[in-house]
Amino acid sequence: MFDQLFKDIALNATANDVAGNFPDKEFMCMAVAGLLKIVLPGEPLDFNKASTKGLLHLLKNVGGANLSVGRIYEGHINALQLVHAFGTEAQKREWYAAAANNKLFGVWNSENENGVTITLQPNGKYTVAGGKMFCSGAHWIQRPIVTGKLIAPGKIGWQMCILPVEKLKPFKEDNSFWKPMGMRASASFKIDFTGVEIGEECFLGAPDTYYAEPYFNGGATRFAAVQLGGALSIVEATHHFLRQQNRAGSEQQKARIAEMAMLAACGNNWLNSVAEKTEKWRNYPATNEKNMAYAGIVRTAIENICSRILYLSGVCIGPIGLMQPNTLERLHRDLTFYLRQPAPDAVISSVGAYLLKSEKIKDAWD
Ligand SMILES: Cc1cc2nc3c(=O)[nH]c(=O)nc-3n(C[C@H](O)[C@H](O)[C@H](O)COP(=O)(O)OP(=O)(O)OC[C@H]3O[C@@H](n4cnc5c(N)ncnc54)[C@H](O)[C@@H]3O)c2cc1C
Incomplete structure (x- = not known):
């Protein structure tokens, strides 16, 4: 369409x-x-x-x-x-x-030093202090969800706020932070929100709702889908390069292209499978832990698929293919960088912990 x-x-x-x-x-x-x-x-x-x-x-x-x-x-x-x-x-x-x-x-949640606090003032308004890093879209985003530590009597936790940017004091943007190997046009700058004042109508959900499942971990399937798209473009561009450069004749090149096509199909199957299970488990909170673990498997499987595609493509095309003006140079940089998403170790270890609580693996996703 x-x-x-x-x-x-x-x-x-x-x-x-x-x-x-x-x-x-x-x-x-x-x-x-x-x-x-x-x-x-x-x-x-x-x-x-x-x-x-x-x-x-x-x-x-x-x-x-x-x-x-x-x-x-x-x-x-x-x-x-x-x-x-x-x-x-x-x-x-x-x-x-x-x-x-x-x-x-x-959605801007990632922070390191100087994290965001949202503090209740005597006038009933809240002041925001501190900043975020990796704010994709930076000032081009008109309604960012910014998270932070809520400090108000009886209300403690990680609060989501939707900021109506044009109505607020301008944020301090630091684009000098953004010197990535790839994903350059995502404009994922650092932003300091110190001094911004908001009302409670900007709060989305209660404190700690941001971590509610299956939304928090389940959301990983969305970035995995985006990553897979990047990998499928590398498969197509590699196939095109081999045909165009007359380098498709060897048995090894044929085997690598076949493996890449198989990995592409596996990636699509993972998306279909997690979509089917998400619909089946939707509205059943008792399935949240299973849902979360399955999303962890899908995210990890797609990361492995993308990494293997990057490797196979690199061997297929060699350094000439990885140089500008060949688009594979950028496609490889973008995917290599975007594959680095938060907490990969913690996610796969929580999947293992979930499975070891189950009687059998074969029934774990029913
Ligand atoms: C292009 C791009 C755009 C992004 N845009 C956004 C955005 O718009 N909004 C947003 O909120 N975030 C965004 N992010 C940030 C991203 O979601 C993560 O928050 C970020 O990748 C975390 O990076 P990190 O290096 O701190 O940690 P991680 O990637 O979590 O960790 C790096 C490695 O260290 C390991 N590790 C982590 N902690 C420990 C520990 N305590 N002990 C031992 N090992 C540990 C991890 O398992 C991993 O192997 C973006 C990231 C990218 C790449």
Whole structure:
């Protein structure tokens, strides 16, 4: 349905591969195509319907066109899913209208030193202090969900806030932090929110709702879908390179292309399988732990698939293929960087812990 749009986005990806750039033309076209509102009530991938499969494959296709666009788009979808799950009716009306009006959302949680605090003041307002890193989309995001430690009598925990950027004191953005090997156009800068004042109407959910399952760990399947899209583009570009360079003749090249095609099929099967289980387990809180563990398996399997594709492609094309102006140079850098998502060790160890509590592995995902 969006084939031409994704082709255009892919064509512009190399030109946009500059730290500090943001893919604004791409998001304008995606807005026109209805992609910023596609999960809202009544839209084709309405969260109230069994839309997981369509959504994961859409994220895969956006990532396949340009991983930086995929990263920012995944943040937009993540934020809307959190609004869907935890917003009050009034908040849903307001924030869905903003998305329908093509306001871009994001989720900014990662921090190191100087983390965010949200402190109640005597006037009933809250002041934000501290900052975040890896704020994908930076000032181009108009409705970021920013998390932080809530400090108010009787209300302690990790609070999500949706910030109506244009109504607030400007944030201090630090793009000097952003010198990545890949994903340059995701504009994942550092931002300091110190001095911003908000009202409680900006709070999304109660403190610690951000960690509620199956949303928190289950969400990993969305970034895995985007990653898979990047890997499938590498498979296609490698196949094209071998045919174009007349390097497809050896038995080893044939075997590597066959293995890459098999890995691509496995990746798609993982997306289909997790989508099917998500729909089956939806609305059954008792399945949350199983759901979380399965998402951990899918995320890890797709990371392994992508890593193996990167290796096979690199051996197939050699250093000439990994040099500019060949697009495989950027595709490899982007995927290598985007594969680094939080807590890979903790996730796989929690899957093992879940399975060791189960009687048998073969029944674990029923
Ligand atoms: C392109 C890109 C865009 C991003 N955009 C966003 C965004 O918009 N919003 C956002 O919130 N985040 C974003 N992130 C950040 C991302 O989600 C993670 O938060 C970030 O990767 C964490 O990096 P880290 O190096 O601190 O830790 P990790 O990646 O978690 O850890 C690195 C390694 O150290 C291990 N490790 C971690 N802790 C320990 C420990 N205590 N002891 C031993 N080993 C440990 C891990 O298992 C892993 O092997 C983005 C990341 C990328 C790459």
